[in-house]
Amino acid sequence: MLSSHRGFPRSSFTFGLAGLLAVVLFALSPPGRGAAVVSTPGGIGAAYVAPAPAIEVIFRFEVVDLADTTPGQDLWEYSYVVSGLTLTANQGFTIFFDLSLYTLLQNPPPFVNADFSLLVAQPDLALNSNGFYDALALRDNPSFADPFKLRVVWLGTGSTTPGAQPYTVYNADFTTQSQGQTTNVPEPSALALVCSGIALASMRVRRRTPGSARVSRAGRGVPPRRTSKDVRNTGRDHLHCDSRPRKSVPAGRRHQHSGRARSPELTAALFLFLLIFLPAANAQLVIGPPETVTETRITRTVFEYVMRAKITNPGPAAAAISATVTSSSPKTVIVQNTLTFGNVGALTTADSTGTFTLRHDRTVPFNPAVLHWTIKQPFIVSAATPTAGASEVGVTVRPQVFFSKTVDPATLNANNFFAKGPDGQKLPATIVPANDATFAWLFFAAPMAGASQEQVTVDGATIRLAGGADLLDAANNGTPGSKLTFDFSTVSLAPLANTTVWGRIVDPGPDLLPYTANDSLPGPDRLPMTEDDIHLLPIAGVKGLSHRLGKPSRRNRCRRRGGGAQNKWRQVKGRAASRSTASLREM
Amino acid sequence: MAAPPRPPPGGYYFPEMVMDATMQPGLNNFVMKGMESIYLPRIPASILQNVSASQTTMVTLKPEAALDLPPAQQPFLTVEIQPGSLVNNGQHVASNSGILKPDPFHFRVAQTAVSLIRFSFPKKR
Numbered sequence: 167m168l169s170s171h172r173g174f175p176r177s178s179f180t181f182g183l184a185g186l187l188a189v190v191l192f193a194l195s196p197p198g199r200g201a202a203v204v205s206t207p208g209g210i211g212a213a214y215v216a217p218a219p220a221i222e223v224i225f226r227f228e229v230v231d232l233a234d235t236t237p238g239q240d241l242w243e244y245s246y247v248v249s250g251l252t253l254t255a256n257q258g259f260t261i262f263f264d265l266s267l268y269t270l271l272q273n274p275p276p277f278v279n280a281d282f283s284l285l286v287a288q289p290d291l292a293l294n295s296n297g298f299y300d301a302l303a304l305r306d307n308p309s310f311a312d313p314f315k316l317r318v319v320w321l322g323t324g325s326t327t328p329g330a331q332p333y334t335v336y337n338a339d340f341t342t343q344s345q346g347q348t349t350n351v352p353e354p355s356a357l358a359l360v361c362s363g364i365a366l367a368s369m370r371v372r373r374r375t376p377g378s379a380r381v382s383r384a385g386r387g388v389p390p391r392r393t394s395k396d397v398r399n400t401g402r403d404h405l406h407c408d409s410r411p412r413k414s415v416p417a418g419r420r421h422q423h424s425g426r427a428r429s430p431e432l433t434a435a436l437f438l439f440l441l442i443f444l445p446a447a448n449a450q451l452v453i454g455p456p457e458t459v460t461e462t463r464i465t466r467t468v469f470e471y472v473m474r475a476k477i478t479n480p481g482p483a484a485a486a487i488s489a490t491v492t493s494s495s496p497k498t499v500i501v502q503n504t505l506t507f508g509n510v511g512a513l514t515t516a517d518s519t520g521t522f523t524l525r526h527d528r529t530v531p532f533n534p535a536v537l538h539w540t541i542k543q544p545f546i547v548s549a550a551t552p553t554a555g556a557s558e559v560g561v562t563v564r565p566q567v568f569f570s571k572t573v574d575p576a577t578l579n580a581n582n583f584f585a586k587g588p589d590g591q592k593l594p595a596t597i598v599p600a601n602d603a604t605f606a607w608l609f610f611a612a613p614m615a616g617a618s619q620e621q622v623t624v625d626g627a628t629i630r631l632a633g634g635a636d637l638l639d640a641a642n643n644g645t646p647g648s649k650l651t652f653d654f655s656t657v658s659l660a661p662l663a664n665t666t667v668w669g670r671i672v673d674p675g676p677d678l679l680p681y682t683a684n685d686s687l688p689g690p691d692r693l694p695m696t697e698d699d700i701h702l703l704p705i706a707g708v709k710g711l712s713h714r715l716g717k718p719s720r721r722n723r724c725r726r727r728g729g730g731a732q733n734k735w736r737q738v739k740g741r742a743a744s745r746s747t748a749s750l751r752e753m
Numbered sequence: 754m755a756a757p758p759r760p761p762p763g764g765y766y767f768p769e770m771v772m773d774a775t776m777q778p779g780l781n782n783f784v785m786k787g788m789e790s791i792y793l794p795r796i797p798a799s800i801l802q803n804v805s806a807s808q809t810t811m812v813t814l815k816p817e818a819a820l821d822l823p824p825a826q827q828p829f830l831t832v833e834i835q836p837g838s839l840v841n842n843g844q845h846v847a848s849n850s851g852i853l854k855p856d857p858f859h860f861r862v863a864q865t866a867v868s869l870i871r872f873s874f875p876k877k878r
Contacts, residue, residue, distance in 0.1 A: 601835060662778040669784035669791045673761065678820055680792040701790050705767070706758035 223250045223335065225261070225348040229328045232317065239270065240320040242328050245313045246348065256338035258282075258302035258466075261331050261348065263318060265289030268328075271297050272317040281308030285466065286316070287528035293471060294458045295528070302466060340463050450481040451510070453489055453539045459521055470501065470525045474518045477541075479510040482602070485548030485570035486642065487541065495536035497527040509548060545631050546570045546642040547624055547650050554652035561613040561656050565622045568605040572632040575599040578606055582625040585610070588618045603632055616659030624650040673703035766801065767793040810834045 225248055232241040246261065253259075263271060273286040282301045289297035299316050320328050334345040456473040464470050477487065487507040493500050502523040510516045526532050549568040552559045565585055578597050585593045585608055594611040614620055626638030627647040640650035675685035681695050689698025761767065770793060776782045785791055800818040804810045814822070814830040822830065 664779050665776070666781045667774075667776055667784055668781060668789060670789045672790045672792055673767075674792050674795055676795075678795055686790075697787065697789065699790070700756065702756045704756060704758040705793075706760045 221250045221252070223344060223346065224248070225259075225333050225346070227330070227348045227350055228313075229350075231327070240322075241317060242320050243315060243317045244328065245315045247313050248310045251310065251335065253303040253308055253335075254306045254338070255303055257336065257343070258300060259333055259335045260298045260300045261333045263289060263297040263299070263331065265291060265294070265296050267321050268297060268318045269321055270319040271299065275299060276315045278312050278314050279309055281305055282314075284314075285529075287467065288531065290528065290532050292455065292532040292534055293461075293469075293526065295461055295469065295471075295532075298528075300466060336463070340465055342463075450479065451484060451487065451541050451543075452478045452480070453505075453541065454478065454515075455534045456522075456537070464525055467529050468525050468527050470523060472521045472523050474521050475505060476515050476517055477507045477510055478515045480513060483510065483512045483604070484543055485509045485568070486544050486546050488544075489539045489541045491522055491524075491540075492538050493524065493536050494538060495533065497530050498532065498536050499525045501525055543570060544639055544642070544644075545636045545646070546639045547626075550622070550624075550650075550652060552654040554654070556654040558657040559620075559654050561616055561659065562610075563614075563656075564610065565608045565620075566605055567622075567624055567650075569603070569638070572603040573599065573606070573638070574630045574632045575603055575606070577628060577630045579628075582628045583608065583623070585620055585622045587615060587620060593620070614656050616656055619653055619655050621651055621653045626650070670701065671705050672701045673705055675703050762795075764798050766796040766798045768796055770794075804834050805836055807836050809836060 225246055227247075228245045230243045230245070232243055234241050248259070251259070269289060271286045271288055273288070275284045275286050278284065278301070281304055283304055285300040285302070287298050287300070289295070299314070301314060318328070322328070330348045330350065332345065332347055335343045337343050454476040456475045458471050458473055460472040462470045462472075477489075485508075487510050489505045489507070490503045491500055491505065492503065500522070502521075504520070505518045505522045506520040507516060508519045524537075546569070547567050548570040551566045552563060567583070578599060580592070580595070580597070583597055583606060585595060587593055593608075593614065595608040596611070597606055598609050599606040608622070624638070624640040626640035626649060629638040629640070630636065631638070637646040639646050639648050641648035642650075673685060674680045675682065677684055680686070681699070685701065685703045686694070687700045687702065688694050689696065689700055691698055772784070772791075774782075774784050775786070783789055797815075797817045800815045802810070802812050804812070810833075812832045812834060814827045816824065816827065819827050819830075
């Protein structure tokens with residue numbers, strides 16, 4: 167099907183009449199609306215000051231469905247008429263083409279006039295960046311008499327047609343002067359409505375563009391004539407009706423698109439792109455294709471992209487991961503080259519915690535393969551428990567430090583990994599490294615003192631990487647061999663007066679389920695699972711015990727006097743019950 | 754109320770449990786809030802399996818420890834223990850690192866009623 171949408175009146179008579187009416191209306195406007203107090207050399211007086219004319223920049227478009235030259239490529243042509251815009255040399259405007267809706271923008275674009283330099287950049291999937299049509303003024307006050315045209319391949323569904331697009335007007339330094347949306351209807355001001363009415367009454371010129379079929383009624387301001395054969399919604403403000411057969415759509419595409427869906431070609435390209443994983447220096451960790459976070463225009467063709475990436479870790483957990491990137495293309499320049507990932511779990515894919523920045527010349531497609539990553543994993547203490555500054559830590563807690571890489575266990579000793587009590591003396595402890603050498607414990611020979619400040623030290627000066635000479639950067643300050651110290655305080659064990667803790671340890675019975683007939687009966691209230699239940703299988707010989715909390719009871723009931731403060735973990739130690747020494751003790 | 758205590762049944766094992774309890778100073782507290790009794794899971798001692806300090810041990814769920822898990826699903830509940838990766842109650846690690854000599858080690862996999870261990874999990878603060 168060949169058709170067109172007209173978005174602007176063709177007659178300059180309309181605008182000429184509009185200007186005349188504007189002058190008349192301005193002359194008739196109430197004086198108060200234009201009055202202002204002005205300062206003159208002779209003093210202050212009132213004068214009538216004409217308000218600055220509000221010139222509205224309008225990008226009106228007409229879009230025509232052309233005969234397809236390549237099967238499967240839905241070819242259209244945009245034609246833009248710009249009004250209300252005044253440019254000086256090196257200023258310009260850019261119209262953007264959504265990467266999910268357009269492809270294969272006509273390049274080079276058709277000549278307009280000698281006042282403009284034209285440029286086209288294709289939509290870039292790798293950058294997730296839209297294509298654009300750029301017109302740069304080569305002189306002051308360039309002529310907008312000629313329309314700006316561009317052919318594109320439309321990727322929309324069979325029920326949609328190309329519509330309005332975002333545009334920006336930029337200054338000579340490429341900062342944004344103004345921005346908006348192209349439109350295919352006149353601005354709804356009263357003046358414009360009057361003018362359009364006069365214009366429509368005086369102008370009934372039917373135009374047909376060679377290669378295009380006919381002009382839509384809606385585009386001419388005529389109410390659309392709906393037919394049941396083909397009604398195509400062209401967007402928010404345009405309805406196109408055509409009774410002729412719709413241009414055939416490949417069967418594979420007919421049900422594929424929905425809204426802003428991509429073409430099969432684009433989808434396949436995206437799929438292949440996502441399959442690409444960039445080579446990395448570290449054989450285990452792999453950094454995937456970057457994703458654009460923000461986009462900023464720098465020059466006419468160069469845009470700056472703040473990007474992030476995902477990292478895939480097919481191996482064991484890795485800590486404090488970062489990467490630096492370089493580019494092998496002069497069209498892609500790295501601005502900020504470091505990307506942080508932090509800790510990456512085993513067999514996981516994680517987002518970067520930071521971003522990196524590059525500038526890319528949009529005259530060529532962005533190729534992620536030009537980015538070369540070097541993944542860094544420093545040898546540091548990646549985590550520790552208790553955490554620095556922790557309070558009310560149990561007195562039997564065993565401090566544990568985690569390493570970002572496997573440590574040489576033989577280099578861990580009481581001189582480089584230890585804890586000190588409040589008196590400054592080292593606490594007797596055994597160092598227990600993990601079997602995979604990714605962490606190590608301090609097993610204290612005795613519980614720590616209650617309500618005391620403890621300090622753990624990890625001195626990287628003599629702690630080495632497994633199988634290597636690298637020293638531990640314990641403090642993670644970029645200095646191998648640095649020292650880490652952190653403090654925590656233990657919970658108070660001071661008895662609390664008039665405080666008891668009660669409990670009775672019972673057996674759930676042969677069915678292994680609590681509160682069933684083989685282990686309990688309802689009490690006087692005849693309700694199960696209430697306080698007066700009768701437990702049939704209390705375990706004999708159990709004694710309630712917690713250090714410093716009271717004498718153990720000789721009976722089944724465990725009782726502790728002078729229990730500690732709130733919210734403490736307790737331990738019900740049942741294994742000993744089989745040996746008649748069950749206890750209730752504080753962790 | 755309770756019946757007279759009696760010795761724990763032979764051949765069973767009552768595992769060590771850790772629980773989250775809140776105590777109010779200056780009051781008589783129950784370990785289980787509002788309840789005097791603390792149930793411990795009754796586990797057959799026969800399900801205990803030795804863990805090797807030198808090679809990987811696969812601990813499986815034995816039928817007598819499967820509370821209501823269908824037999825067809827029981828073989829899929831396993832725990833793989835790498836040599837030297839366990840720390841025992843005596844603060845020694847079953848390790849081949851050469852620093853500490855591992856103690857004899859046991860491990861078990863058993864299914865337990867949720868109501869028995871619910872109190873072991875930290876409460877939402």
